[in-house]
Amino acid sequence: MIELYFTPTPNGHKISIMLEEIGAVYRLIKMDMLKGDHLTAQYRRINPNARLPAIVDHDPIGSGLPLPVFESGAILLYLAEKSGQLLPVDPRRRTQAQQWLMWQMASFGPMQGQAHHFIRYAPEGQTYPVERYRNETIRLLHVLNGRLSDEPYLAGEYSIADIATWPWARAVRAIGLALDEYPAVSRWFETIGNRPAVIAGTDVKNPANLSSARPILTDEQWSNLFGQNMLSAPLR
Ligand SMILES: N[C@@H](CCC(=O)N[C@@H](CS)C(=O)NCC(=O)O)C(=O)O
Known part of the structure; x- marks a missing residue:
């Protein structure tokens, strides 16, 4: 257990x-x-x-x-x-999954996390950090969209890299960003969001x-x- x-x-x-x-x-x-x-x-x-x-x-x-x-x-x-x-067996794909997992852990999560902090929690009027972290989140969404324009999933097949990234893609709406502007991200986001395990792991048991x-x-x-x-x- x-x-x-x-x-x-x-x-x-x-x-x-x-x-x-x-x-x-x-x-x-x-x-x-x-x-x-x-x-x-x-x-x-x-x-x-x-x-x-x-x-x-x-x-x-x-x-x-x-x-x-x-x-x-x-x-x-x-x-x-x-x-x-959920970690590819093929060595090339496995490395890609680890690479995109590290990208999420080091960039897409922390930069967006700072955007949430300065936009929603910190004392208002701090334009520099708000712009810095919102722009960095937008840049990272473009990086994500580029990868997902080439591959259906971050490592070609569904893996822990997608599981790490999906909840953070979902969170961008709370800082006023929309996934519609990123067509490949939107397609990937919807496909993963329809998986029963994703529904069970998020909205049903533990809504955000x-x-x-x-x-x-x-x-x-x-x-x-x-x-x-x-x-x-x-x-x-
Ligand atoms: N890199 C850590 C980040 C964990 C993290 O910052 N968690 C937040 C919740 S999402 C937290 O515990 N915040 C409480 C705090 O900052 O005191 C991970 O991915 O596990």
Whole structure:
């Protein structure tokens, strides 16, 4: 059995989709970031970086003690290796899947994540970071559209690279961008969105908030999301 420490964000949905795709037996543990569930000493033993998602596999690859895994890209690679699914066998395709997974983890997710932060959460009026990260997200959507104009999926066949990227493509609407302007992305987005495992991993069990409205947070909620000064505290 796998425990999934989860919040319904793009990074969380990568893993709920993957677990549904491979037919894993899992228990979803809902974490409330606004309450600081991810900052507790108990959770930081699973993910010392105090971010979501993370998993604990109680029947791990290679047997032995329960295995915690954090970083959504590492979790996808782990589950692909364990299940023997969704990472191409062909070495060229496998490298492409890993390459696009790293692209999502290093660029499409983090740059867009900063765009969400400055557009929806940070004090208003900061035009430089808003433009910087929105433009970078637009540039990355063009990169994605180029790749998907040449191939049906990022590694030619459906893989963990698509699972990592799809929830972030879905999230662009919350920062005022539309996929219609990227025809190859739109085609790919719709095809993947119709997969039963993707529907089960997202809208049915764990709906995301894709609204572009600015959330109103209390000081405590803000501190739990962005303050993070307790990270310097020792584990108890
Ligand atoms: N690179 C990490 C990013 C994880 C991440 O930033 N998760 C967000 C939720 S999507 C989070 O935990 N935010 C809480 C915070 O920043 O305190 C991954 O892909 O797992």
